[in-house]
Amino acid sequence: MAGKMLGVSPNPVETPQDVLMREIAAEVGREGSYRLTNVAVYFGKEGQPAADPYFDGEGPDRVGCELCGECMTGCRKDAKNSLDKNYLYFAEKFGARIFAENRVVDIEPLGPGGSEGYRVRTRKTTGLLRGRRGLAFRAKGLVLAAGTLGTNKLLLDLKRRGRLPGLSEHLGRYARTNSETLLGVRSLAAGADYSRGVAITSSVHPDDDTHLEPVRFGRGHDAMVALVAALTDGGRRTPRLVRWLANEIRHPLRHLRMRKPWGWAQETIILLVMQTIDNDFRLTTRRPRFFPLVRVLAAERGSDRRSPTWLPAGNDFGRRLARRIGGVAANVVSEVTMNAPITAHILGGCSFGPTPEEGVIDERNRVKGYADMIVCDGAQIPENLGVNPALSIAAFAERAMSFVPPKKPVRYLSAERRWGTEGLLTKNAVPSRAPEPLSS
Template identity: 35%
Template sequence: MPESSENPEPAESPEDPEQPEIPSAARRNDAYDYDVLVIGSGFGGAVSALRLSEKGYRVGVLEAGQRFTRETLPASSWDLTKFLWAPALGLYGIQRIHLLSNVMILAGAGVGGGSLNYANTLYVPPPAFFQDRQWGHITDWQEELKPFYDQARRMLGVRLNPTMTPSDVHLRDTAERMGIGDTFHLAPVGVFFGDGRDAAHAPEAPANGQDDPGSPDDPAAPAGPRAAPGDEVPDPYFGGAGPARRACVECGECMTGCRHGAKNTLMENYLYLAEQAGAVIHPMTTVVEVREERPGGEDGAPGTDTGFLVSTVPTAARRGRGTRRRTGRAGAAANGPRGMRTLRARRVVIAAGTYGTQSLLHRMRDSGVLPRVSDKLGFLTRTNSEALVGAQTIKRRYRSRWGRDATLDFTRGVAITSSIHPNENTHIEPVRYGRGSNAMSALTTLQVPQHSALPKPLAYLGVCLRHPVHFARSLSARRWSERIIIGLVMQSLDNSLTTHRRDKGLGKGVLTARQGHGAPNPVHIPEAAEFASTLAGELNGFAGSNVGELMGT
């Protein structure tokens, strides 16, 4: 696999990282290793870790993935050992891909969770979300939650993307063709650009994408820290309490891990500050059991000790590569795998993402370890009602449409830069990977037909036979990120899944899902297909979809 000279290997193997010591305060006359253990270091876990540490609690954070630095993040998506998460294959990268029976889940792994590979885009939901009939009667949620959204905005450095890229020009023109040109707007993102409009100096981001918060080049705006792309400045967000940052170079590498220090990942804010406040992060640590200690023990005798026993194993040990045995205050399970450690805490916060949290809780409930977990676990599991589509082209066809001097390179900019809204429930964004990050091309294919009388695979085969040149080009990874505009289509319709574990057959015990409350979770979104076809005309290319649609996900 290609390695970059700018990406040296970490000093210690990610499969056997040296674990931090448990805080010395725990060694005093205290039966607990931590006051609170947080399982997961993504957005929910990071916020919990910081705020609990600020209150004086001893906090431990357990993360199944490895700890990356800017230098050790993948140079491209082809660096599979650092990009793709597949522990069974020895891959401990930042990109998780989970398949349920009817949905494909893309998530993050590593210290910082999904912030390592998400596309920086940070919207406040529109009013209709807060007023939904399922909860709108309880209180005025928009007013109630506004201070917390404002605080998250400040912490994550949300501001408008300042750059109109070629992808944005094509998105705007595609929107005009679709009759929705007035909905085009630049996206609110969590990135340090160094143009004086970052941090508290940023304009208010639009809640619904329709309001204009002002130009980022407004000379009347307060002056913030300025830096040329790639230049470093002292912490621009937290009055010097945070790390130094580099201004964005708009390389499009946000979803393979920002190696420049411009993306506002959790290691640049919440987790960084949590560690400064005393939180201890344990990377490459997989939680296998959470057991509740009840007063007086299992026999119900009088007693005061309550809390939780959290059993962990080194993530690498799950593929038979165990490490040396370690014990926390509660000791290792007598018959557990090599390297198992059990930690004791007064409280536990499970923040392992939607997939990780539900997998753990379902397993603990079904095995009787946490019998008090609600029978409603798994109900009303929400997705983004999302489709990944797009359009690809080649230099010759692009230049025949846009002139011989037109440059075909859609990698410039941050991962997502703008949005359009075909209707009140549908939101479309252009997505990009950086130059050379072409591995995810394996998930793209020709647009899947939706209204054929034939089974979907046969209808797809027919399209491939009718358009063999397009099919061949769809298989090519060469310069894929430069010649594709990915369309991320999301909807806010009321639908859900109900997750559960398979109780028999192949994959027994693995998390799966069935349709839940509301409208069916969409496999095909008509607005997405229309957008992809219109965009293909704009680029003089061909419309595409993702292989998940062939599998019904």
């Protein structure tokens, strides 16, 4: 159902980047792994308004995708099926109130383990008086969906302050990435333009563990040029930093041209390289050395399965791509100079487990030790997916909500009847429960 709600459909436009991806996949013997992506974008007549094409007229109007490449930085054309076009749109239409620009800073359980509900306080996140007191609510139950970083930081702060002392000691543990790295390949050819298309249009698997996608930003989105460093492999005796400096010195003009700030987005193909090989680390909060008055979310080493700072299959693919377009390949500067990984998909921290000693939430996403509190975002993801996780997160959230009994008769969309999903999100509903014991 998540795919239906988000309007997922195959990307219909094969761009020059995709042709290059297919050709390089064939070059390494993996042409069969090439495919165009499924994306949550409306591909109607380009730039033309259209009546709601997904929900039998009950949803908002859309505009046909203009292939401007600005999906990552916020579609301003009403073509991307973001949450305000589906889940949030219908929630508000059917009576929910949305309080934007507020961040939850306090959750106070009422009664043992929240058995009588919760008192929630927020602070404003915008304006000249940012940080001032916001709103206060009382709720019978809570859904935490602030994203992996937001949910983990909130719960870690509440546990440290004694508001939610019964949270599992596993909180923040087993956070992970998609074992990924980012590369950029900038063409030095005159007139190169790779900015047309949706953000991610295709993918290949250069080996059994590695998943690689071309990523684009729209014209003028050139600030990421500040993150690049000459492509340099890791894993050798000579320190990577030394070899990077040698690479920069060996071809100074090429690398200066690579850093030219104007035109970077349209002349560059970004490669998102992900692996299914698992990794983990621990999220915690601490006071930064130079800003001791605040506490921030930080990462600590978990097991020996560390997030990678380079992937051989990715660097090899980047070099092959650079040769084909007459360009220069680059890694992210923090990976090369500080051995610090970068990620576009941070997941976990609120792991599943049968007891509080083994996990933060149960198989229905309920927070252990507290009544009617559930987690519905990337913090719940229990393993490295090796792919973009948005659809999986939405599906997990729908499953979790299917166990929550509705307060009033459910109003179904006519599209749900057409899809055959009517009643899907209430079929598992069970009565509210008392908080579970804090230890097994």
